[in-house]
Amino acid sequence: MQVYGVDLTAWWQARRWRDLLDLIDQMPPASRTREAIFNDDANADALLDAELAQPDEPFRPPMRSYDLSTFLLLRISNQLTAVLGADEFLEGPRTAVDTARDRRRSAEALDIIRMATPALAHYFEP
Known part of the structure; x- marks a missing residue:
């Protein structure tokens, strides 16, 4: 992340949670972080509830x-x-x-x- 001028350690120590979450949300779908999020048993029910709450629309790439x-x-x-x-x-x-x-x-x-x-x-x- 240093290429982008982001020091994750400094953000973590400064408790910049919103910035860290925004950064995670902007990661590409084929990243290890996204894979870990979607394979975490503790989050599975919450992710499924969020998915079911979304209207059923066809996938469109960003x-x-x-x-x-x-x-x-x-x-x-x-x-x-x-x-x-x-x-x-x-x-x-x-x-x-x-x-x-x-x-x-x-x-x-x-x-x-x-x-x-x-x-x-x-x-x-x-």
Whole structure:
């Protein structure tokens, strides 16, 4: 961690627990620390409860790990899925730009509905 200018011993002695936890949370999924956390019997029930409390959404890789290799593997996987006739495709990361794009498209669709069917437009209001 010295490469990043972080002295873990100093943080530990200064009781910078929040900073240490933030650092642990930012570790990549394929780290030994994450493996130890998820293989600890004392934490298993709490981790399972936290996982079950999350809404059931498809996995999306974080933007920081979405490189060319990940993009290409995602494309290959989705093409194989299409060839096999399944309809559950993997998706890339979800960003604020994607959310803004969806909002804009919804607003544009609502404008078209208002123009085409003014009497029914109130049924489609958010």
